[in-house]
Every structure is written in C-alpha cells, then in structure tokens.
Amino acid sequence: MEQHTSYSDVVHEDSHGGGTKEVIKVTIILSVLTIIEVFLGFWMIGMEENGFGKHFVKGVIIILMLAKAFYIVGYFMHLKHELRNLIMTIIVPCGLFIWFITAFLFDGNSFRTLRNKYNPVYKQMTTEKAPATEEKKEEKKPGQE
Amino acid sequence: MMWYFLMSDAFTFGAFLIAYGTTRFAANGWPNPNEVFKSYPGAGENPNAPLVFVSIMTFILIVSSVTMVLAVQAGHEMKKSRVVFNLILTIIGGLAFLGCQAWEWTHLHAEGAWWGHNPFLNSNGSVGHQDFTNFFFTITGFHGFHVFSGVIINIVMLIMTLLGVFEKRGHYLMIEKAGLYWHFVDLVWVFVFTCFYLI
Numbered sequence: 498m499e500q501h502t503s504y505s506d507v508v509h510e511d512s513h514g515g516g517t518k519e520v521i522k523v524t525i526i527l528s529v530l531t532i533i534e535v536f537l538g539f540w541m542i543g544m545e546e547n548g549f550g551k552h553f554v555k556g557v558i559i560i561l562m563l564a565k566a567f568y569i570v571g572y573f574m575h576l577k578h579e580l581r582n583l584i585m586t587i588i589v590p591c592g593l594f595i596w597f598i599t600a601f602l603f604d605g606n607s608f609r610t611l612r613n614k615y616n617p618v619y620k621q622m623t624t625e626k627a628p629a630t631e632e633k634k635e636e637k638k639p640g641q642e
Numbered sequence: 643m644m645w646y647f648l649m650s651d652a653f654t655f656g657a658f659l660i661a662y663g664t665t666r667f668a669a670n671g672w673p674n675p676n677e678v679f680k681s682y683p684g685a686g687e688n689p690n691a692p693l694v695f696v697s698i699m700t701f702i703l704i705v706s707s708v709t710m711v712l713a714v715q716a717g718h719e720m721k722k723s724r725v726v727f728n729l730i731l732t733i734i735g736g737l738a739f740l741g742c743q744a745w746e747w748t749h750l751h752a753e754g755a756w757w758g759h760n761p762f763l764n765s766n767g768s769v770g771h772q773d774f775t776n777f778f779f780t781i782t783g784f785h786g787f788h789v790f791s792g793v794i795i796n797i798v799m800l801i802m803t804l805l806g807v808f809e810k811r812g813h814y815l816m817i818e819k820a821g822l823y824w825h826f827v828d829l830v831w832v833f834v835f836t837c838f839y840l841i
Contacts, residue, residue, distance in 0.1 A: 516715075517712070517715065520708065520711050520712065520715070524704070524708045527704055528701070528704065531697070531700055531701065531704065534836070534840060535693055535697045537840075538676075538692075538693050538839070538840045539692075539693060541840075542676050542692065546674075546765055546766075555840075555841040558836060558840050558841055559836070559841065562832055562833065562836045565832050566829055566832060566833070569707070569825055569828060569829045569832070570825075570829065573707055573708075573710075573711050573821075573825045573828075574821075574822050574825045574826070574829075575818075583645065586645070586649075587645060587649065590649060590653075591649075591652070594656055597656065597660055598660055598663070601660045601661075601663065601664045602660075602663055602664060602667050604664060605663065605664035605665065605666070605667030605668040606667045606668070608667075608668040609667060609668045609669065609670065612668075613670070620670065622768070623669070623670040623671055623764075623768050623769075623771075624670050624671065624766055624768055625767075625768055626767040626768065627763055627767060627768055627769045627770075
C-alpha cells in the first residue's frame with residue numbers, strides 16, 4: 498500500500514486496519530459509554546453512602562471505564578492492529594496494575610481498620626461532626642501525618 | 643518508542659491514582675465529590691449541578707482525540723490540508739479543556755481549596771480530609787501539564803505540516819506519534835475523571 502521506510506515496516510506492516518467508518522463507530526461507542534457513566538453517576542447521588550447498591554454501581558462504572566480504555570488504546574492508538582509483540586509489550590506490564598491496585602487498596606483498608614482499632618482518639622476525631630463555626634476550625638486536620 | 647515512554651508515564655499516573663485510592667481507603671471520612679464539584683461558569687451563587695461541567699470537559703477531550711485520529715488518517719493519505727484542519731481542531735479542543743480546568747481550579751480556590759487546605763466537609767460530617775484537595779490539585783495539575791505539553795507538541799506538528807516537512811519526507815509518521823501522546827492524555831483523563839468525580 499504505502500512506500501514506508503523500513504523502520505515503519507517493522508512496526509506497522511499492514512496495520513492500517515481502520516477507515517473513517519471505524520472512527521465514527523468507536524467515537525459513538527465512547528460517547529455512549531461516557532453518557533452511561535455520567536447517568537450512573539447521577540443515579541448514585543440519591544443512594545446510601547456505604548450501601549451495596551452504591552458499591553455495585555461503582556463497580557459497573559469501573560468496568561465501563563476499562564471498556565473505554567480498551568477502545569481508546571485499541572482503535573485510536575491503533576494498538577489492536579499492531580504486531581502481536583508490540584501488543585504484548587504493552588499488555589503484560591499493565592498486568593502488573595492488577596496486583597498494584599488490589600494490594601494497595603487492601604493495604605489502605607487494613608491500615609484504616611487497624612488504626613481505628615488501636616487509636617480510638619483518631620477514630621472519634623475523624624467520625625464526629627465538624628463544629629458549626631466557620632473559618633478557623635477547618636485549618637486543623639486531626640491525626641493526619 | 644513513544645509507546646515505551648507512554649508506559650512509563652502510565653505507571654507514574656497509575657502510582658498517583660493508586661496512592662489516592664489507598665489514602666481514600668485508609669480514611670474514615672472523605673468529601674462527597676457531588677457536593678464539592680457542582681458548579682459551572684456563569685452558575686451564580688448557589689449552583690447545584692454536579693457532574694455537568696466535568697462531563698463537558700470529558701467530551702471536549704474525547705472529540706479532540708477523534709479529530710486527532712482523523713488528522714493521522716489524513717496523513718496516511720498524504721492530504722496535507724485535511725491534516726492541518728484536524729490538527730487545528732485538536733489544538734482548539736486541548737486549549738478549551740485547559741480553559742475549563744483553569745476555571746475549575748480558580749473556582750475551587752475561591753472557595754478556599756488549595757494544597758494544604760480543604761474547606762469541604764467529609765460525607766460523614768467530620769472535618770474534611772486534607773489529602774482530598776492535595777490529591778485533586780496534584781493529579782489534575784499533573785494531567786493538565788500533560789495536556790499543555792500535548793497542545794505544544796500539536797502546535798509544533800501543525801507548523802511542521804504547514805512548512806511541508808512531512809510532504810518532503812514522504813510520510814506523516816510523526817503526526818501518528820504525536821497522536822499516541824494525545825490519546826494517552828485523553829486516556830488518563832478517563833481514569834482521573836472516573837476516580838475523582840464518579841466513584
């Protein structure tokens with residue numbers, strides 16, 4: 498098709514898999530996903546703070562976000578049409594993120610649980626209502642390191 | 643090569659966002675984003691429009707990504723004027739996003755928010771967690787810096803295109819690399835937007 502230099506032959510080969518139609522299709526998909534996300538965000542507003550419903554909707558939003566990421570990386574950044582090795586070079590290290598996220602969120606949660614258990618002062622100060630007075634009280638954030 | 647840089651940048655942003663998540667999980671109380679971010683330019687005294695302004699920002703960035711894809715495609719077909727047209731649209735989109743983010747920052751700052759100062763209460767009524775604003779400004783600032791540098795890169799690409807550099811080379815591959823960076827910026831915003839405003 499094109500007369501590219503040899504560098505591009507290594508990276509691209511016959512990789513121009515998409516036309517304007519594909520761009521429009523992906524744009525619509527991304528827009529729809531975003532609209533659904535925003536709608537879910539609105540829907541969550543009325544929900545109870547730590548209830549199952551809210552957590553479930555958050556989970557759905559995260560899945561939608563990952564779908565958007567897949568479409569942006571795969572089609573806009575063209576990764577889907579690249580050489581297999583390049584795809585793997587990106588996907589495999591990003592697999593690290595799965596550990597990264599789970600480990601650190603578990604860690605944060607455990608930190609909070611332990612801290613609440615052994616530091617009742619901290620627990621009380623961070624769950625009691627803020628005093629009704631204005632400016633000055635906001636300066637202090639108790640127990641923050 | 644751009645892919646390798648983007649991987650390192652992805653891990654940097656990932657580290658920031660995971661730090662944000664960890665801090666949030668470690669906190670007893672955290673401000674409700676729908677209470678904090680509920681204004682838009684021209685809203686007046688007591689706005690109550692959560693998610694509106696940030697959704698507009700998200701769409702601006704997505705559309706600018708689309709125009710970037712179209713610019714790259716025009717480059718494949720060696721259609722210089724179409725490349726120029728779509729690059730200009732992308733640059734405008736980037737500048738619009740930066741303008742919106744600047745407004746958001748200014749508005750929050752006027753309400754007393756900044757690094758080291760969080761005037762908003764947590765959703766459980768306690769005094770606002772200080773890291774809320776710290777993380778918000780750091781991460782959106784870092785992202786905004788990327789948008790800014792992306793706009794600069796795109797302007798350079800535009801000038802190079804206008805000067806006929808790519809016509810002479812016989813290919814528009816440089817535009818494609820700039821496109822990768824721009825899509826990465828959009829991708830990061832998808833994550834930042836979700837983490838700060840939605841969940």
